[in-house]
Amino acid sequence: MKFKPCMAAALAGALLLAACAGRPPAEPSWQTTLPASGAVLAVEPGQTTCLDETDTAHTLTLLRCEGPARLEIEGVKTDAVEVRFVEPAGDGYRYYDLSSPTEKIDYLRTDTEQGVEVRVDTLYSFSITVTGQEGTDTFLLDCRRADG
Numbered sequence: 001m002k003f004k005p006c007m008a009a010a011l012a013g014a015l016l017l018a019a020c021a022g023r024p025p026a027e028p029s030w031q032t033t034l035p036a037s038g039a040v041l042a043v044e045p046g047q048t049t050c051l052d053e054t055d056t057a058h059t060l061t062l063l064r065c066e067g068p069a070r071l072e073i074e075g076v077k078t079d080a081v082e083v084r085f086v087e088p089a090g091d092g093y094r095y096y097d098l099s100s101p102t103e104k105i106d107y108l109r110t111d112t113e114q115g116v117e118v119r120v121d122t123l124y125s126f127s128i129t130v131t132g133q134e135g136t137d138t139f140l141l142d143c144r145r146a147d148g
Helices: 005-021
Strands: 028-034 040-045 048-054 060-066 071-076 081-089 092-095 107-111 115-120 125-131 136-144
Touching: 060 071, 071 136, 081 107, 092 125
Parallel strands: 060 136
Antiparallel strands: 028 040, 040 071, 048 060, 071 115, 081 092, 081 125, 107 115, 125 136
């Protein structure tokens, strides 16, 4: 029996799928439980470059990401997550009131089995508010172009 190229490609594809299926999901690069809402926030692996506590009016968690970000927020649905533009101002951030982010252009909220996935495609700064049964949390997300 001759070994045909398309048979070899099919065999290689099947082996690759079998190898990938056995891998556990990648661990998030950063994860925390938001204190007021109780929602679990996880950032896609490899994206968070640093974590600061900053803002002059309130102390909020600031996540800095290189490039677009993908967040997993467990324990809430899409209507419990609000996304707004913010801009650096002095030693902190303030709401940017000249425009609002547009869903499906600047960001995408998707319900998942565990909660909500928020994918931010625009390189800018955002305020993300999560409202749960117990309360509301707000954190800042600063997505920047990777230098290098």
